[in-house]
Amino acid sequence: MSMHRLVTRLSGLGLYPTSATATASLRTCVTTASVSRYSTVVPGKVDLSNLSDNPGSKSQRLRVGRGQGSGKGNTAARGHKGQKARAGNNGQPKPGFEGGQTRLIDRLPKRGFKNSEHKDYQPLNLDRLQYWIESGRIDPTQTITMKHLLDSRCIHKIQDGVKLLGDGKAEFKIPINIEVSRASKSAIKAVEAAGGKITSVYYNQLGLRVLTKPHKFEELPKFARPMKKKDIAFYTDEANRGYLAGKTEIVGMDH
Amino acid sequence: MAQLGLKAIAASRFSTFTSTRAEAIETTTSHTTPVGQVPSQQNEQEGPTATQNSDNSFYTPLQAWLRDFRTNEPKDMINLKRQVFGAPLRKDILHRVVVWQRDAERQGTHSTKGRSEVSGTTRKAAPQKGRGAARVGSLRAPQRRGGGIAFGPKPRDHSSELPRKVQEMGLRIALSTKYAQDQLVIVDDIVLDSHKAREFEKIQRQHGWDSILVVAHQENENLWRATNNLQQVDVTVMQETDVLRLLKYQTVIIDRKSVRYLEKKLKI
Known part of the structure; x- marks a missing residue:
């Protein structure tokens, strides 16, 4: 105006x-x-000297065992004698405690082992991907990354990455350029038959976070390259459409 | 960051936005008439208008003078978003944000020595029995002179937590409070010819600005050097605007780009 x-x-x-x-x-x-x-103003200016929280928004801490006048003096709100009147764990036994009897968790032997190398990849089948593209939720003209998949809820969580699988390969006809952690042989075949391209890209946990939530970082960290022999072998292999295929000098495999 | 020094580093702890996010914000868009031009019909369409901001047909944008930094002369009118500069006053929210900021500012380096840390002998002070007096063990017990402190302060982190939405609401209220109290001066651009405090003080005296916070859209070497030694003046970049300093200083000088940035960041 x-x-x-x-x-x-x-x-x-x-x-x-x-x-x-x-x-x-x-x-x-x-x-x-x-x-x-x-009427966004009040009489007198508001500054640091006249701020206050709402009345009643803070309650005073209860001080127990500080004399009869407080009403919580003698037994300090714990009643008379017994397990609940004693100190430790607020009078309640620890979870799993069975009154001194050997606990169930101690009675049963340990079994199995946890593989620290294990990775959980989110499965994604070609039919679902095709449905998502056809319904306009994913733009096939751009490179499809796992961020696009996650943002459009084509996958619901990312875990350690995404593996593209071949269900619906016969009907898959859209040429796409997609970057995922892994892809099955049949998925690679179907995507390339449709005129598309698959790249398997390595992401560690930090890399996945950078990919999916870049706004959480003040400065974007570099993406790590694979360090384990198994991963290096996988991502330098052309058969897996690894992003490092033919770039062995980068991953230190040239000697 | 390095230019603005310690003040800015301290403030950045309360910054609600990161620099990466700041870059994503387009601050170059001008919503007001260019300087020296007669406002035309087309220019009036820019900035917050009735149709684009609210489905309430009675909506009218807030208005403020756009002033010249050096002369304080009004150059133009500027439309402000009511959500950001016309929010209802909530003193309780301001209080919570200020307490949260000041909690985090505490160093928490206070320290006392307990009975195990006070230096001295650990020998039993008197035999347990046969002395005809009370039992005495350690000479460094809290009840003794020179003994340790019972339950004394130890270094700790005093910072508290406040939901991000409350932090942002606090900023909206603080800016609205300044606007409503006529303590918000919107300037076209903050330009200083030299880094001398003398020049800045001259401008300050001219306008009768007592204690001021200058919110600039980017780091300004001249501005920082000129004000670094002035007790009543503080400088911040727009990403690091915080409630405590908005309220601490009487007048807030803010440039147009920062206004647009804050409107975009703080919109509901």
Whole structure:
């Protein structure tokens, strides 16, 4: 709004003295207008000296065992004697404690082992991907990364990555350029038969976070390259469409 | 960051936005009439208008003067988003944000020595029996002179937590409070010819600005050097605007790009 229109409006409201021309008086009028119309101001200025929380928003901490006058003096709100009156675990036994009898978890032997190398890849089948593209949820003209898959809820969680699988390969006809962690042989065959391209890209946990949530980082860290022999072998293999295929010098495999 | 020094580093702990996110914000868009031009019909369409901001047909944007930094002369009018600069006053929210900020500012380096840390002998002070007096063990027990402190302060982190949405609401309220109290001066651009405090103080005296916070859209070497030694003046970049300093200083000088940035970041 121009200055002229403001003045017209203010004088219409009887706020702007038509005879006055000084800028200073206009300035006061503008302030008064905004104050009276929108009531975002209180009498006196708000600053650090007069802030307070709502009354009743904070309750006083209960001080137990500090004399009879407090009402919580003698037994300190714990009642008389017994397990619950004692110190430790607030009077309650630990979870799994069976009154001194050997606990179930101790009675049964350990079994099996946990493989620290194990990775869980989210399976994604070609029919689902095709449905997502056809319903306009994924743009096939761009390179499809796991972020696009996750954002469009084609996959619901990312775990250690995404593996593209071949269900619906016979009907898959869309040429796409897709980057996933792994792809099955039949998926690679189907995508390439449709004129598309698959790249298997290595991501560690940090890399997945960078990929899916870049806004969480002030400075984007570099993507790590595979360090384990198994991973290096996988991602340098052309058969897996590894992103490092033919770049052995990068991963230190040239000697 | 390096330019703005310690003040900025301290403030950055309370920054709600990261620099990466800041870059993504387009700050170059001008919503007001270019300087020296007569506002045309087309220019009036820019900035917050009734149709684009609210489905309420009674919506009117807030307005403020766009001033010249050096002369303080009004150059133009600027439309402000009501969500950000016209929020209802909530003193309780401001209080919570200020307490949260000041909690985090505490160094927490206070320290006392307990009975195990006070230096001195660990020998039993008197025999357990046969003395005809009370039993005495350690000479460094809390009840003894020179003994340790019972339950004394130890270094710890005092910082508290506040939901991000409350932090952002606090910023909206603080900016609105400044606007409503006529303590918000919106300037076209903050330009200083020299890095001398003398020049800045001259401008300050001219406008009658007592204690001020300058919010600039980017780091400004001249501005920082000129104000670094002035007790009543603080400088911040727009990404690091915080409630405590908005309220601590009487007047807030903010440039147009920062206004647009904050409007975009703080919109609901």
